Amino acid sequence: MPILNGRFDYPAGLVEDLxxxxxxxxxxxxxxxxxxxxxxxxxxxxxxxxxxxMGLEEIA
Incomplete structure (x- = not known):
């Protein structure tokens, strides 16, 4: 939870790598x-x- 509460940032380039x-x-x-x-x-x-x-709206 450290990223969520602002104590840390996501690692640089993580989004691009994903x-x-x-x-x-x-x-x-x-x-x-x-x-x-x-x-x-x-x-x-x-x-x-x-x-x-996932295209599963009909079961929700």
Missing amino acids: HALVNTKIINAADKAKELGNPNVMNFILLGALIKS
């Missing part, structure tokens, strides 16, 4: 959860993104 290896989409779920007024919904935001990316 993009080169796999199909990725960056989602700042922590900020979105704060915008919604509840930081505890971050995992639901990520789960929703995963469900959509």
Whole structure:
């Protein structure tokens, strides 16, 4: 959790390295959860993104 709470930054080039290896989409779920007024919904935001990316909306 040190990155999430701001004690550390992501390693330089991490996002670019991931993009080169796999199909990725960056989602700042922590900020979105704060915008919604509840930081505890971050995992639901990520789960929703995963469900959509896998094309499983009909089972959610």
